[in-house]
Amino acid sequence: MxxxxxxxxxxxxxxxxxxxxxxxxxxxxxxxxxxxxxxxxxEPSHFASFDKPEDWMNLSVALCCMLMAATASGLTMGVVSLDELELRVKERNVNESKTERGYATRILPLIRLSPRHQLLVSLLLLNAIANEAMPLFLDKLVPPWAAILISVTAVLFVGEIIPAAVFTGPAKMRIAALLSPLAWFIVMLSSPISYPLGWALDRLLPHAEGLPTRHEVKALVDVQREMAAEHSASAGEAFHEDEADLVRGALSLSQKLVVDVMVPLEDVFALPADAAMDLATMKQVIALGHSRVPVYWGPAKSSITRFIHVKDQIMLTPADATPVASLRFHDPQWVGPEDSLFALLNTFQEGAPRELLSPFQPLPGRPVPFL
Structure with a gap:
């Protein structure tokens, strides 16, 4: 006692x-x-001597927590931040290497996981558990001040800075693809918690599909040319100016109307019906390079109703001065000023005439348009 x-x-x-x-x-x-x-x-006031198995076990668990925190943080930045559109483009790009396309194929199911927030919740949950558990085991090996110092340093450098540099670097797709099975395991293991939380977040913060608009695609063409010039890309990688114009024009085709591409009547080259196909007239037609030339009757060009094909006139003799009125004419297709150019393109593909006329009343003081 x-x-x-x-x-x-x-x-x-x-x-x-x-x-x-x-x-x-x-x-x-x-x-x-x-x-x-x-x-x-x-209360421990000294560093562990590691003469007992418990010390080694605590050290191993602390290192595992540090590794799990780094992996979860890296996957959060390296996988969740990947753009689904970019991955789908890489997957379908036939010029991309087979390895890169395989990486995209392995990562896409993770990105498209439903609920969309489940992967994010799973990785953040693992990161939080690992960061909170690590000081508990370090506290059994070192004094409290050292445990706090080591934990803060490990979380900052090993758990944040290094994973951010590695998982967002040039090899981010390769690393994300290699660790995709681990990510699936984390999702399945945490699904009792991550699934309902992810479902709730999807309802509160719906996922917006990043579908690029026509204007964004056209801007992307210009950005690609600028970046290619800045980085001195090879000629095969950068868009040529003609290619860029074709892409921009094709994307604008469905939004443009006939009235947007009309040529002012005063700028149209046309032949009067009472003219003759002499040497001067034929030289003028050849110099302009038109395949079709409109013909008008009367003193004004506003009476255009028919066309001649230049290729039909190759057998004419300039000395004969054949009257234009006696040539073979072709009737045009009449279109409205508000018709879509995309619809006209489909009409051309069906074999319709290539000559178009649009009856359009001009505004006061403006020239009569012509297509």
């Missing part, structure tokens, strides 16, 4: 307290008196 307990019993007994009551009371006082001292003695 300790001196404190013995003295306590004697004092209470002399005061008339029963033996059982005195023993219980003194035991509680002794426990309260000893508990702060015992906790102070148990």
């Amino acid at each position: 300790s001196p404190f307990l013995s003295g306590c019993l004697d004092t209470l007994h002399e005061g008339g307290v029963g033996l059982d009551s005195a023993t219980a009371l003194c035991s509680k006082l002794a426990a309260l008196k000893a508990s702060p001292l015992e906790s102070l003695e148990e």
Whole structure:
């Protein structure tokens, strides 16, 4: 019996307290008196000597927590940040290497996982658990101040900076594809928590499909040319100016109308019906390079109703001065000023005439348009 307990019993007994009551009371006082001292003695104040298996086990678990935190952080930045559109383009790009296309094929199911936020929640959950558990095991190996210092340093450098540099670097797709099975395992393991949270986040923050518009695609063509010039890309990688014009024109075709491409009547080259196909006229037609030439009757070009094909006139003799009115004519196709150019393209593909006329009343003071 300790001196404190013995003295306590004697004092209470002399005061008339029963033996059982005195023993219980003194035991509680002794426990309260000893508990702060015992906790102070148990608090580690030195570094572990690693002479016990428990020390090595705590160190191994702390390192595993550090590795899990780094992996979860890296996957969060390297996989979740990948653009689905970019991956789908790489997957279908026949000029891309087979390896890169394989990487995109392996990553896409992760990006398109439903709920969309489940992958993010799973990785953040693992990262939080690993970061919170690591100090608990370090605290058994080093003093509290050292455990805090090591944990903060490890989280900053090993858990954030290094994974960010590695998982977002040039090999990010390769690393993400190689670790995709691990990501699936994390998702399945945390699904009881991550699935409902991901579902709720999908309802609160719906995922917006990043479908590029026509204007964005046209802007992308210009950006590609600018970046190719800045990085001195080879001629095969950059768009030529003619290619860029074709792409921009094709993307604008469905939004343009006949009125947008009309030529002012004053700028149209046309032949009067009473003219003759002499040497001067034929030279003029050849110099302009038109395959079709409109013909008008009367003094004004606004009476254009028919065309001649230049190729039909190759057998003419300039000395004969054949009248234009006696040549073979072709009737045009009449279109409205608000007809779509895309619809006209489909009409041309069906074999319709290539000559178009549009009856269009000009605004006061403006020339009569012609197509």
